[in-house]
Amino acid sequence: MTVSIVLFTSDLRLHDNPVLCAALRDADRIVPLFVYDDGLRATGFAVPNRRAFLADCLEDLDSELRKRGGRLVVRGGDVVEQVRKLAKETEAVALHVAGGVSRYATRREERLRGALEGSGCRLVVHDAVITAVTPGELLPAGKDHYAVFTPYFRRWSAAGVRDVVAAPRKVRVADVSSDPVLPRAEITGVSPGLDTGGESTGRRLLRAWLSGGIAGYEDGQDDVAGDATSRLSPHLHFGTLSAAEVVHRALREGSSGARAFVRQLAWRDFHHQVLAARPQSAARDYRSHGDRWRTDKKETAAWLNGRTGYPFVDAAMRQLRHQGWMHNRGRLVVASFLTKTLYVDWRVGARHFLSLLVDGDVANNQMNWQWAAGTGTDTRPNRVLNPVIQGKRFDPDGSYVRRWVPELADVPKRYIHEPWKLPDKDRARLDYPDPIVELTEGRARFEQARGV
Template identity: 55%
Template sequence: MTTAISLFTRDLRVHDNPVLHHAARAANVVPLFVLDEAVLSGAFGSPNRVSFLLDSLADLNRSLESRGGRLVIRRGDPVAEVCQLVSETGAEEVHVARDVSGYAQKREDRLRLELSARHCVLHVHEAVITTQPPGAVVPSGNDHFAVFTPYFRRWCEQQTRAVLPAPDVLRVPEVQGRPLPGRRALCDGEVSPRVLRGGESEGRERMREWSAATVCEYVHAHDDLAADATSRLSPYLHFGCVSSTELVVNAGPSEGEQAFVRQLAWRDFHHQVLAARPASSERDYRTRHDQWREDPGALHAWQRGSTGYPIVDAGMRQLQAEGWMHNRARLITASFLTKTLYLDWRLGAAHFLDLLVDGDIANNNLNWQWVAGTGTDTRPNRVLNPVRQAGRYDPGGDYVRFHVPELADLPTEQLLDPDRLQPTERRRRGYPAPIVDLAEARERFMSARGRG
């Protein structure tokens, strides 16, 4: 009687999961998740993400139980725990999703080596975390695309795999696991007060509501900060609670749906860059030879949402409160840090990773490089003026009013342009003066990049 191990990593779902689908073909299957000490003790182990992870694992276990199975929880090194489980169960095969970070690639290599010595076959499944696997869409003469537009054209031409059903019944042998721990057993710190609840059930409900009601307006409203008309599916995509393949396959022909598909392709684009260049998680993809400033005071003001620029502060406070930030606000706040303050993008990426539920190395760090001009942006020296961005994407000031409540009753023009807010009024409201002059900051940046 054959036994297979389905090793969950960032694919915490039963619907459209090639890993579980193929492992479940064996007579017995062991659904396994390992609480990886190396990951939990690093940047991943933040309160928001750990909270979302535990929600997702509890929901996954309920889904498996409804099919006669259960989730086996172990804690430690995933390679050692998988090998131990192979010894306990006599499993002939292990199934896992391919991932792209340097750590994930090394984990896969170690698994293959250790399982081979035990005469156990490792099956690595593609297109589980992304729609198109890294390496499937490549230009001639290179191992990845460095510019999104030609990548997207080729991406659209690729065949997408079929959406797989959830298994009806699972047969899990008697093996020992751990109870799911509480969050404080895994990490210290407080969870953001309005953080989303994790899990496939939550993600699929959000996916249904988004597809039924909002997505058709996406092309017109996705940059409107106050409208909040994005899907908010990014945390569920990051943890694999919903399938990007299912979203793409089910997307219709409307402008909104196709604009949303384009955003899913951006996820794949960054994953294929990181798969080919793992060092770009920390090193400049394209160096501009920046001599970044050191200014702890300015960094702290940016982190806590006290720069004196309301649109920037609103974005940073949304991040603190929700563990999430609107994509347009991410662009504005990242440009302000890297180009207006001229501080290292790695400082911003680390702060985002500390709070974002959807924070992963591919999308977070490579998007930060894109904004900083050290990544794949074809206009590396563009600077987003926060006053102009506010006027364009929050023209009524409602986004700022919600996230910067001390300014909520101000006239709109004062919310959009901090120069219109008098010093006495600032002091009365406890709101800081701008920490930098925009014109001087732009000149400093352009000079530093050799364009002044």
């Protein structure tokens, strides 16, 4: 009897999982393995919200495997050491794993290759499992990646996405021991409004999205109060949904909303190919402007706690803390405010987002923060988003602000994004701060620092 190991990482699903399907073809039995990796805990990436969502994902994955005659094998410790031990124990002929682009993922691949060398267990790395198109597959002439999204998107659209593979009907698992899955209920510090994880939930959300909301996405994607978004980003991050399958099914829907949604999925691939080519961009400026960032603990604390005095910024920051998620328009506005109005280092914001976001992904989080800060791929690096104008445009009646900033619940519409303009007697009754900085002052300071 031959055995192959499937190392689940960011592909916690049975549908459209080329890693799992290849392992099943490769041997008589498989070991569907997930390792609670000490290395991820050491990097600080295993924060409560993602650990809780992960617990849901693993429970669901185990349940779906059991329906097919299998089960999930869970181990704790160093991922490479656990794989090495399991390969020796089962005399595995192959280890199958999805390719990744972060420094951690590429280092893990290198360590696995070294640990398995000469063992009789070959390492098989599968591309286009985490993304729709393999990072590095599409290259401009003479360069190692696309630095501008529009030409990348043209190539991405023309190249097409790989075919979707069916979920296995039967899974034959080798007899090995397993640790228990950590229940979500035992994880502390989780945001109270965190969504549920798992492939079953992700597929249910996808069906609902394709049958309803996606058609209106082009017009409604920035409606922060209506929240006319898919909410699929955590499932794409954990791989409970396949990006390739989502692209195929969205394009079959055929509406202009579906095409606008697919464009956002291409942005996800774009950031992965940037990080694959420039891994140092996770921590260093992709395009430096020689910024001498300010350090103001009081202003930064106000931003972190949603007490800046700018209602749209504060609403988004409070949504993040409560749900472990933030509307994309909110992400753009709060990032611009921190980096350009307060002129605080984008890494401060990126770390805070990664401490709470359930969809916290190194490629998209870091590269989006750099885009907002003007140190990334934005072709207009000095643009500044005015939170008052953004609020009036994308939350015109103030419903989003009133939901997340209840201190302003009774403020009339005309003042909801500028409460400092209220008559003095009404303003005095508010338990809400004055703006921590004048927008004109912040912009002038930023432009002077950048030499604009």
